[in-house]
Amino acid sequence: MKTVLVVDDDVDIRESVGMILRINGYRVITAVDADDCLDKLQSETPDLILLDIMMPGKPITDIVKQVTDIKIVFMSIVRESDAKNKGLCEQSNVVDFLQKPFNLNDLVSKVETLLNKEV
């Protein structure tokens, strides 16, 4: 079973995304911010990280810099072009961008294609 790490400071988003992915047959772990995410990565190696790019606390660039071997999908309320302007999408393991509020089917199909390709 593939594991997805969902990082978002909003509890309802964590739970909703977690629910959708669990029903679709993934194992889901969650983290509330960058620090928590790095903690979780000590003990877990997820196949994919869904990462909110605007969270209080440590900047997410810390995660992106440290985690180079796991695919990351950004989730954000701002548009992709705005995120790009902030120089966030340059790392090669950042593979996709989910504009919030996302369409359920988009989320599922994105995760599916990303994780199946790896096999």
Add this chain to the structure above:
Amino acid sequence: MLIDLDDEGFDLKKLVFSKINRKLTFLFVIVALIAPILGIYYFYIIANSTLSEALFADQGDLIRIVAIAIIVIIAVDAGFVGFFVSRSISKPIKKLYMATKEVEKGNYDIRIDINTNDEIEELGNAFNRTTAALGKMDKERREIDRAKTEFLSITSHELRTPMTPMKAQLQMLEEGYFGKLSKEQKESLSIIIRNADRLDKIIVDFLEISRIEAARLKFDFTRTDLRKIVKDTASFMKGFAKEKNIDLVVNTGKFPLIEVDPDRVSQVLRNLISNAIKFSENNSKIEISAKAKEDHILLSVKDYGYGMTPEDQVRVFEPFYQVDSALRRRHGGTGLGLAICRGIVEAQKGKIWVESIVGEGSTFYFTVPLKPVRKIEPIKVLFSQKSVIERKIREEFKTILGPLGVGEFNELKNKNALSKDDIFEYIDSLTEHYILECDRGLYFKNKIGGIFGDKKGVINNEKDTFIQNG
């Protein structure tokens, strides 16, 4: 910032012909002439009566010459003294004048330094205090303005955050993640989802407006074939036009590749086309065209729909302005689309406007400059034309009806009768009761019509009927 007169350069002509200089110098010369003339006149009389006749006759010419010479020398001296004394007054006044001009331009940091130790120095100090107070007010106004935009931006982001889990849960329900739904449940759910989408759209529009107002609107300029953008946008919108069987006709001239943000042009076009579709009848057509002009490209979207009154044409770019509330309610939409279009176009120093005739349709125009504007300036989008229009109407009432006009204006305003038709009716009643001559009435109507966006000549037609009616 201190005013320095020397910066202005030395202008002898200005200096000599300063009115204060002239007046004071003249005054000095007059005073200086009267005193020696009187003095010498008395001396002359005394000399005449005391000196022996022979001696006086002998020395008379010399005395006269010396007397005239003394008078002339004193007059010239007085002129100089007067000139420099007056300059000490006119110089600080000139300083004050230049500082006031700076304030007029909106520079409230200006301070003047006058050390004359008199009333003019006091005036200068008062001026400094006034500009300081004005500067403070201006700063506060800017801060409030910025706070408004900031508030809009933060609120929109905060409002958008809960939309994400809400929509996710709704979609899971809809997709049957939690079990099969009955027909009624599905219907209820689709209404909730539709309105969640609508709410989200409004929030997105608010975010866009906050970006425009804070000059944070992003433009990604690339060399673009605008014709392709127009064609692509039109074919994208064909899907929406199909429902009403509306034909989208694209008509573009030839023009070179220009540097623009294709997404922004497309965004404005999409908005205008979707509006045109909304306000068109079934089975009609919409013409989209692009023409190269001297320093810009002129794009237009023409429909054969309901059209707009002149007042609507002026105010249609205001946020939430309802052209026809019944129509809008039927078609939905946030009421912010055109306001956003205006913001995007004006951020590129372009123009956007509409020409329309009721019952015949409307044409929206906007321009895209051939050279991109990289320095984006803030644009006020959340701004109503209503107060501007009312102020203009009030001015016209005042100029045409005199002091009474303001009272009349207020009365109409209280009755909520400030639409163009209401005012025309009011003017008609004035002419009917011979309070206003026909010519004046027409002039008045022309002025009011102009405020509501009437072109000259529209009302001239009415002139004929007016004359026929006597």
